Amino acid sequence: MIVLKRQLPLAITFIMGVTFALQYYIPHPVSEEAITHLSKWMQIISGFALALGLASLFQVHAVKIKRQVAGWGYSVILYVAMLVTITVGLFWGQGQTKVDGAQTAFGWIYDYTMVPLQATMFSILAFFIASAAYRAFRARSREAAVLLVAAVIVMMGRVPLGQFLVPWSWDVAQWLLNVINSAVRRAILIGVSMGIVALSVKIILGYERSYLGGGKDQ
């Protein structure tokens, strides 16, 4: 049983990892056929994994309602909203927001509730970034001063008013983005990518097992 629970998953990871790492370098029709089928399977498996994530959310709020913790009324509202959306989507629109150019009931919910809620949720950050800029963006050191100057030049150079009032700010902003910023991002990208490759190799060789979900027999 220990072999099934511990060794078999590690063996599967190893075989799949090595096979599909090597597949990239093998243009043989059998190799291409394998990646065609497996990538299609992954689409379907990803759907099941997504459903797992969605089900967890159901569970969290169900527990809140059952235990009647503070704010459980809002969990009821969440559940009602979820169930209404699912019902309308399944029976009025077949999962489509538009049918032959006409908006469905599901599309109405999407356009007039989900879109404004999601868009507004992220747009309030604009206010907080302004407040934070006033409270915290001080040139306490040389490094902070450099950051501040670069930020001001880019903010001026990337809007029409800045380009109009301070014409050189556009050219300097372009240079900062194309040269200095590129250098920094490239270095970070190379470093992070090496980390990704190292982690992938560790997973394939069985040194990294956190994806198996823990437990004594890992």
Added chain:
Amino acid sequence: MISIDRRIIFLLIALATSLPLLHPFGLPIKVSPEVRAVYEYIENLPEGSVFFLSLDFDPSSKPELEPQAMALLRHAFRKNLRVIGMTHWLTGTGLADDIFSKVAKEMAKESGKDYVFLGWSPGTGSLVISMGQDLYKAFPSDHSKKPIEGMPVLAGVRNLRDVTYLISLAAGNPGIEMWYVFGKDKYRFEMAGGSTGVMAPGLYPFLRSGQINGLIGGLQGAAEYETLIGQKGTAVAGMDAQSADHFVIIALVLLCNLFYFVLRGEKGRPGFNA
């Protein structure tokens, strides 16, 4: 430091945003080389070329990326390119469908004949590989459930190798990097990117190395593209408010530092920390 109630700052931002929207001052938009590169590539594509537009964003990035999408689609339809659309973002499916329907109706283009919207499918990188191997296996039907096999718009298109130009408009991951790593790296189509302002600086290394041949960054990028196609829309309309907002932030930052240095000087503290 003189503290200001943050609600006053919120009010300043609200005024700086709303007043220019109500009374625009209409400053000219300067076009950057990275946006012009995308425009010129599409402009030089022969009629009937296959243009793939992936709208990899959801409503949280709608103000920045919807204008980019609409400007690109108008340009592609004007050039009579065959357009394939899809999205990697589940919650952006309705938005992407809406954008395609709106612009297609405006340009009198027909689904199945001039364009096809494939919708969403899970898998991100695996989905790109699947499309790279066989588009019909990845998407047996389009978003409105019509089988895509035999559609005139997909004549001669078997997989991503048959795509002439691909643009991913991305608000994060999955997005442009994923399209490059799992798509262009093996299937060798030309590609460009459009992104939110937050993501744009991180894409400049790819632009420099030629992995993407152009980059449309944020609302400014969308406004530049609208200017190039000669059809001003919501992006150009929003740039005056953008200018006002930036100058309010710059003023707040300078004010904060002015108070900091004046008060520090009054307290007689030593100079910069090393």
Added chain:
Amino acid sequence: MPEHLIPTSNLIGGWVAVGLTLFIFSFLYKDNPLFKLGEHLYVGISVGYSVVVVWFEVFIRLVWQELTKGNYEPLIPVMIGLLIWTRFIPKIAWLSRLAFAFVVGFGSGVAIPRVVSSYILKQIEDTVNPLVTMAGGSVSFSLSFANPQSGINTIILLIGVVTVLFYFFFSVEHAGFGYATARAGIYFLMIGFGAAFGYTVMSRMSLLIGRFADLIKFSSSDYGYATLVLLAATIATLVSWELRRRRSGGAE
């Protein structure tokens, strides 16, 4: 009198959209029941929408429709997917490890060569560009800052990449020449972060501009001045909530 009539569903939709937008914006005053209502509605509707789309796009389009055409291949990934769902049954939850091993193994395997090629090799290739160009039999070195591919910019880029990479390499002590290199790396990083901050400000402001543009659209007579009416109602609600809260001793 409006010039053209908006369909009733759009008119109601406009009022609902404005109301929900103002509920979320009410957080700018402070956390309050209107914001909490909007927040929970957002999560509920998003999850509901996701469930519907996953049902139709995965289970119907990719599985059921293929099975009805006589293609039984999707049953293999369905079996693997069902193994993932055994996580909900504690006695057989260990079976989900087999599915995760399959998925993670595939993902790691396909990622390695592609990441090495795209993120590492291609980026290094562009960093070590030639500094001089041959033109008409003579060698030239470009000092143009305006051209990102010029000789001078290539040198600056190379210095930037090396110093930033060195700064993050903590296995070697940053002393002597190493200290100077790391300091140079920090200054490059600060400029990069400054550019990132500038673009982040631009991005967040753009999102706000989008919402305000919609609020302005819904404030017209076509939509019955929805924004103005609901703004007044929201402010009145917040004022009465705040007064009640203070009267009850700020129990919230």
